[in-house]
Amino acid sequence: MRIVCPFCGARDAQEFSYLGDASLQQRPDTPAGAPLDDAAHAAWHDYVYLRENPPGEHTEFWYHASGCRQWLKVTRHMRTHAISNVEAARPSSLRGAA
Amino acid sequence: MRYSILSVLGQALKGQKDWKPVWRDAEPKPAYDVIIVGGGGHGLATAYYLAKEHDIRNVAVVEKGWIGGGNVGRNTTIIRSNYLLPGNIPFYEKSMKLWEGLEQDINYNAMISQRGILNLYHSDGQRDAYVRRGNAMRLHGVDAELLDREGVRKMYPFLNFDNARFPIHGGLLHRRGGTVRHDAVAWGYARAADQRGVDIIQNCEVTGIRVENGRVLGVETERGFIGANKVGLAAAGNSSRVAAMAGLKLPIESQVLQAFVSEGLKPLIPGVITFGAGHFYISQSDKGGLVFGGDLDGYNSYAQRGNLPVVEDVCEGGMALMPAIGRLRVLRGWGGIMDMSMDGSPIIDKTPVDGLYLNCGWCYGGFKATPASGFCFAHTIARDEPHELNAAYRLDRFRTGRLIDEKGVGAQPNLH
Ligand SMILES: Cc1cc2nc3c(=O)[nH]c(=O)nc-3n(C[C@H](O)[C@H](O)[C@H](O)COP(=O)(O)OP(=O)(O)OC[C@H]3O[C@@H](n4cnc5c(N)ncnc54)[C@H](O)[C@@H]3O)c2cc1C
Ligand SMILES: [Zn+2]
Numbered sequence: 001m002r003i004v005c006p007f008c009g010a011r012d013a014q015e016f017s018y019l020g021d022a023s024l025q026q027r028p029d030t031p032a033g034a035p036l037d038d039a040a041h042a043a044w045h046d047y048v049y050l051r052e053n054p055p056g057e058h059t060e061f062w063y064h065a066s067g068c069r070q071w072l073k074v075t076r077h078m079r080t081h082a083i084s085n086v087e088a089a090r091p092s093s094l095r096g097a098a
Numbered sequence: 099m100r101y102s103i104l105s106v107l108g109q110a111l112k113g114q115k116d117w118k119p120v121w122r123d124a125e126p127k128p129a130y131d132v133i134i135v136g137g138g139g140h141g142l143a144t145a146y147y148l149a150k151e152h153d154i155r156n157v158a159v160v161e162k163g164w165i166g167g168g169n170v171g172r173n174t175t176i177i178r179s180n181y182l183l184p185g186n187i188p189f190y191e192k193s194m195k196l197w198e199g200l201e202q203d204i205n206y207n208a209m210i211s212q213r214g215i216l217n218l219y220h221s222d223g224q225r226d227a228y229v230r231r232g233n234a235m236r237l238h239g240v241d242a243e244l245l246d247r248e249g250v251r252k253m254y255p256f257l258n259f260d261n262a263r264f265p266i267h268g269g270l271l272h273r274r275g276g277t278v279r280h281d282a283v284a285w286g287y288a289r290a291a292d293q294r295g296v297d298i299i300q301n302c303e304v305t306g307i308r309v310e311n312g313r314v315l316g317v318e319t320e321r322g323f324i325g326a327n328k329v330g331l332a333a334a335g336n337s338s339r340v341a342a343m344a345g346l347k348l349p350i351e352s353q354v355l356q357a358f359v360s361e362g363l364k365p366l367i368p369g370v371i372t373f374g375a376g377h378f379y380i381s382q383s384d385k386g387g388l389v390f391g392g393d394l395d396g397y398n399s400y401a402q403r404g405n406l407p408v409v410e411d412v413c414e415g416g417m418a419l420m421p422a423i424g425r426l427r428v429l430r431g432w433g434g435i436m437d438m439s440m441d442g443s444p445i446i447d448k449t450p451v452d453g454l455y456l457n458c459g460w461c462y463g464g465f466k467a468t469p470a471s472g473f474c475f476a477h478t479i480a481r482d483e484p485h486e487l488n489a490a491y492r493l494d495r496f497r498t499g500r501l502i503d504e505k506g507v508g509a510q511p512n513l514h
Binding site: 001013014018019020021041042045046048049050051052053054055060076078079080081 | 336338339347348349350351352396397398399400401405407440496497509510511512
């Protein structure tokens with residue numbers, strides 16, 4: 001597998017580390033220090049333990065550890081492994097590259 | 099037909115022409131007491147124990163392909179009971195006990211071979227961890243022996259003891275561990291379940307689960323709707339998909355694991371050996387091929403095939419451990435889709451939907467669990483409550499914090 005890093009170009013997937021499900025970018029916004037009510041508890045459970053796991057297209061985080069050390073959001077098909085999109089996980093990190 | 103020495107001799111005299119198919123190719127009935135989704139080892143074992151232990155025989159196993167085409171026919175056939183944590187040890191030991199009596203129980207030769215599994219250690223820290231594991235096993239009545247370097251050398255003189263980075267210091271030997279012919283497990287359970295009235299319905303994909311007012315009514319399939327009082331999901335790598343049909347999102351990622359087999363050799367490796375410094379394990383099949391594997395590819399996949407970096411990594415592990423295999427040719431490699439759970443341990447439980455039960459999260463180690471998983475899942479379905487052996491394998495343990503994480507790596511499945 002090769003991943004076309006928006007900063008470094010096409011690179012061997014071995015240069016990247018895999019984190020997984022990119023639908024989990026936003027943590028539940030419980031105020032720091034506030035006690036967890038049931039809703040917050042459920043939101044954290046879902047955030048930490050549940051995963052999108054579709055047999056088709058999946059968006060996922062990869063970290064370009066042996067390259068630019070940026071987090072990327074990759075859209076990849078689970079049956080063919082074909083990658084249809086790669087973008088910076090945080091749009092702001094693109095600024096440096098432009 | 100019951101298999102015995104007489105039936106084998108009788109068939110030999112008849113030129114082997116009289117063998118009958120060992121299970122019926124059943125057409126779906128309109129409804130069943132229980133439908134099991136997935137004709138892998140776990141689904142078939144569940145159906146068998148439903149009939150045998152609970153006298154529930156109006157049961158169908160619905161399989162999208164052919165039975166044995168999933169992970170039950172893709173694994174490296176290792177069985178063992180060398181776990182560390184309280185929820186796991188009694189469950190896997192029950193499985194080992196069931197393996198020990200399985201062939202007589204189902205009247206089928208599964209080539210169960212307790213040839214011993216040896217986990218090597220290469221450092222003092224690793225030795226201490228194995229001492230702890232071995233003691234935990236022995237406290238639960240499971241066999242474990244700590245071998246020093248010379249003890250290992252006596253068993254396997256050809257290993258690379260003096261590897262500069264990873265010298266072998268010893269190993270933890272679990273003599274009752276071993277291998278089983280995996281296809282025979284699927285076929286043997288299928289035959290035994292069929293003989294007790296279970297319908298095995300192949301080439302029939304489940305495409306939906308009908309739920310009304312929070313209660314399961316049956317499954318939609320390629321061949322139409324089939325009603326059921328209870329539905330048990332045992333779809334291994336496809337668990338997230340089938341659970342989603344009932345609106346459930348699971349703590350599961352599907353990932354690919356590869357394995358390999360070499361050309362055939364004369365007997366070389368009598369038992370199972372695992373390398374402690376990298377992920378590599380190996381045994382020799384009765385046909386002579388070396389069967390070996392290593393790490394997951396490490397990313398989500400439903401492709402049933404992996405990539406080359408893992409092939410390289412596994413072969414490097416093999417070369418570090420036993421350089422003698424360097425000239426051997428790899429015959430085949432393949433992949434299977436693992437239902438990786440968030441703590442590396444399985445789930446056998448009820449679900450929030452009445453009459454719907456879940457069996458998943460087997461990661462790369464569910465073959466050894468097949469008998470106990472079927473036994474416990476059948477109990478959970480029949481009695482609508484878990485057996486004490488699967489009481490820890492709850493779906494809500496992630497909510498309550500009662501995780502069973504043997505490796506202690508957290509909710510990152512590619513590290514389990
Ligand atoms: C390469 C490899 C090596 C392994 N090595 C070992 C080992 O040495 N020891 C060990 O203990 N474990 C090992 N495992 C793990 C073990 O094989 C699995 O954990 C176990 O087989 C899973 O349970 P199963 O047999 O029921 O799965 P499967 O055989 O995969 O059964 C699930 C079935 O569900 C069916 N299905 C899925 N979706 C649907 C649907 N919608 N409708 C109908 N049917 C459906 C599938 O077709 C499949 O047949 C290994 C796995 C792999 C891939
Ligand atoms: Zn990069």
